[in-house]
Amino acid sequence: xxxxxxxxxxxxxxxxxxxxxxxxxxxxxxxxxxxxxxxxxxxxxxxxxxxxxxxxxxxxxxxxxxxxxxxxxxxxxxxxxxxxxxxxxxxxxxxxxxxxxxxxxxxxxxxxxxxxxxxxxxxxxxxxxxxxxxxxxxxxxxxxxxxxxxxxxxxxxxxxxxxxxxxxxxxxxxxxxxxxxxxxxxxxxxxxxxxxxxxxxxxxx
Numbered sequence: 001x002x003x004x005x006x007x008x009x010x011x012x013x014x015x016x017x018x019x020x021x022x023x024x025x026x027x028x029x030x031x032x033x034x035x036x037x038x039x040x041x042x043x044x045x046x047x048x049x050x051x052x053x054x055x056x057x058x059x060x061x062x063x064x065x066x067x068x069x070x071x072x073x074x075x076x077x078x079x080x081x082x083x084x085x086x087x088x089x090x091x092x093x094x095x096x097x098x099x100x101x102x103x104x105x106x107x108x109x110x111x112x113x114x115x116x117x118x119x120x121x122x123x124x125x126x127x128x129x130x131x132x133x134x135x136x137x138x139x140x141x142x143x144x145x146x147x148x149x150x151x152x153x154x155x156x157x158x159x160x161x162x163x164x165x166x167x168x169x170x171x172x173x174x175x176x177x178x179x180x181x182x183x184x185x186x187x188x189x190x191x192x193x194x195x196x197x198x199x200x201x202x203x204x205x
Contacts (some may be wrong), residue, residue, distance in 0.1 A: 009147030095121035098133030157186035
């Protein structure tokens with residue numbers, strides 16, 4: 001029986017690198033994979049880029065109102081029609097941007113269609129609240145694996161605070177993709193509280 005896997009970590013923990021390595025491992029052994037990501041992630045448009053500079057196009061994007069399973073099944077039929085054989089695995093990048101219903105679709109792909117689904121993403125937003133996709137994955141995935149990275153202080157990083165023009169901010173919309181002004185820094189809990197408490201103290205002074 002195929003399973004749904006959720007491999008999560010703070011920013012810069014090597015999630016995209018791990019996904020691309022998993023795809024390579026399957027393909028090296030002659031298997032065909034499909035790679036998807038939510039269209040919410042506009043960074044790189046239809047591409048995945050690892051921190052090591054490896055770039056690969058995704059096979060399909062899934063919009064917030066689309067059924068992940070319906071799109072997957074259509075893509076799988078296209079692979080079969082091309083003569084490339086069966087799809088051995090579905091890999092999903094930026095899985096935190098999936099909806100809860102799309103995560104349930106991923107579970108159905110694993111259990112009904114018998115195709116393993118490997119989902120990669122972060123657990124929480126810059127305010128430490130769970131993304132809908134990540135929250136549902138933590139509830140239903142067969143396997144959870146943490147990909148680790150370190151904070152600037154050397155401790156394990158678990159939070160993803162947002163910076164705008166180089167300064168930490170602790171209000172705003174849940175989703176703000178990296179750009180010229182918006183970046184993120186992975187921090188441990190202690191460093192996150194030092195930054196957020198300082199912001200809160202300044203705001204109430």
